[in-house]
Amino acid sequence: MRLSSAWFNIVEGVGIAFDAIRSNKVRAALTMMGVAVGVFVVVALSAAVHGINQSVAKDLASAGPTSFMVFRRPVSLNEMCDGTDDTCPWRRNPPLTAAEAHGIEALPSIAGVTSHIGDGGSFRYKDKTLNAGRDAFSHRWLEVDGGDIVAGRDFTYAEALTGARVLVVNSSLADRLFGDSDPIGKEVLVAGVPFMVIGVHHNVGSFLGKPSSSADGGDPRGIVPLEAARRHLDTSPRRLDLTIKPRSAVSQAEAIDEVTAYLRGTRGLRPSEPSNFAIVTSDQLMEIYNGFFGVFFVIMLALSAVGLLVGGVGVIAIMMISVTERTREIGVRKALGATRLTILWQFLVEAATLTSIGAGIGLFAGTFAAMLVSEMTPIPAETPPGAIIAALGVSALTGMVFGLWPAMKASRLDPVEALRFE
Numbered sequence: 001m002r003l004s005s006a007w008f009n010i011v012e013g014v015g016i017a018f019d020a021i022r023s024n025k026v027r028a029a030l031t032m033m034g035v036a037v038g039v040f041v042v043v044a045l046s047a048a049v050h051g052i053n054q055s056v057a058k059d060l061a062s063a064g065p066t067s068f069m070v071f072r073r074p075v076s077l078n079e080m081c082d083g084t085d086d087t088c089p090w091r092r093n094p095p096l097t098a099a100e101a102h103g104i105e106a107l108p109s110i111a112g113v114t115s116h117i118g119d120g121g122s123f124r125y126k127d128k129t130l131n132a133g134r135d136a137f138s139h140r141w142l143e144v145d146g147g148d149i150v151a152g153r154d155f156t157y158a159e160a161l162t163g164a165r166v167l168v169v170n171s172s173l174a175d176r177l178f179g180d181s182d183p184i185g186k187e188v189l190v191a192g193v194p195f196m197v198i199g200v201h202h203n204v205g206s207f208l209g210k211p212s213s214s215a216d217g218g219d220p221r222g223i224v225p226l227e228a229a230r231r232h233l234d235t236s237p238r239r240l241d242l243t244i245k246p247r248s249a250v251s252q253a254e255a256i257d258e259v260t261a262y263l264r265g266t267r268g269l270r271p272s273e274p275s276n277f278a279i280v281t282s283d284q285l286m287e288i289y290n291g292f293f294g295v296f297f298v299i300m301l302a303l304s305a306v307g308l309l310v311g312g313v314g315v316i317a318i319m320m321i322s323v324t325e326r327t328r329e330i331g332v333r334k335a336l337g338a339t340r341l342t343i344l345w346q347f348l349v350e351a352a353t354l355t356s357i358g359a360g361i362g363l364f365a366g367t368f369a370a371m372l373v374s375e376m377t378p379i380p381a382e383t384p385p386g387a388i389i390a391a392l393g394v395s396a397l398t399g400m401v402f403g404l405w406p407a408m409k410a411s412r413l414d415p416v417e418a419l420r421f422e
Helices: 003-023 025-062 098-105 157-162 171-178 226-232 252-266 282-325 327-335 340-376 385-402 404-411 415-420
Strands: 068-071 110-125 128-137 148-152 166-170 187-190 193-202 221-225 241-246 278-281
Touching: 025 282, 025 340, 025 385, 068 252, 098 110, 098 241, 098 252, 110 171, 110 226, 110 252, 128 171, 128 226, 157 226, 166 171, 166 187, 171 193, 171 221, 187 221, 193 221, 221 226, 241 252, 252 278, 278 282, 282 327, 282 340, 282 385, 282 404, 327 340, 340 385, 340 404, 385 404
Parallel strands: 128 221, 166 193
Antiparallel strands: 068 241, 068 278, 110 128, 110 187, 110 241, 148 193, 166 221, 187 193
């Protein structure tokens, strides 16, 4: 088939497809709706996942590329635990302590250690009470938690050391407790204990948030000094975790080896005994995250496949009707010299046009939904170009695959019998 002939058949096929839409509005609408739903699911969820990916990468990068975390127990999304020591050996692990954090910070390869305990509790201001996440951090917590203080200030080293009752609220908690008023200097009852708000923190939260954190950046949460949580809020020290930043000249592997040796030596573990703590790097957290979203991605594909299947069945139905209605036309075209390939190509173009129109509708709706998610939630949803290309390509392919049988039927019509058709 020559290029000019192929281009003519494409244009003609697109024109015939629009004629079919006008003459069979209900059938065409159902066909396009099925494809549109499938593409909408792909585009909207891809935008959300893309935004979450960016947030997770930003969260993990905020602590630095060589930083790593130490937990009492392993971090896993697929860990099987029935509450017994056999399936949950980490239950016997002793909690991390402030003394261990100070000891790690004194190691020659370590630049700094941030201690953290995440839980939740009540926050009350005047007649407003809200249950929200609560994070207790040591000094310089912003270096590992990310985000910015957008109003007021962070707590100082002296306040962190003495356990001053000061509170940093995130933007969400500030909006819910104080509305349009300035929260700085206001007294808030945290679990019934008065704390003074000194700052407002803003961070675009990820889906997973910081491991062991009470909430991600989009949920309401308050941040207090670790010592204040220990003294005034009865925060359990068993949930303590550490974020460790190596010195610039030290590799992550070297720092991990030194921290591992220190903790094992401090805890008196013999060489044959397993470590009773868990060291987790940013790469390992990304592996856990990707494993979770791998399952999520399969579900997304299954949902979109249902919509495309509905659209594909509609393509078969409308194209078979089109073949029946245009039997005489096909006979005339064949009598004038049109080949089987020409007829096949024309009908495939018509089927692909139908599904592509549906894909365009779904693409517009999915992009609009992504904009709403980005505006109304902390997730920076953004439609990736790959999702647009994939949605349009798969929809066109769906039309050609499901339209293949009617197209082959049309191309195999005997011209003499087709001309006799009434």
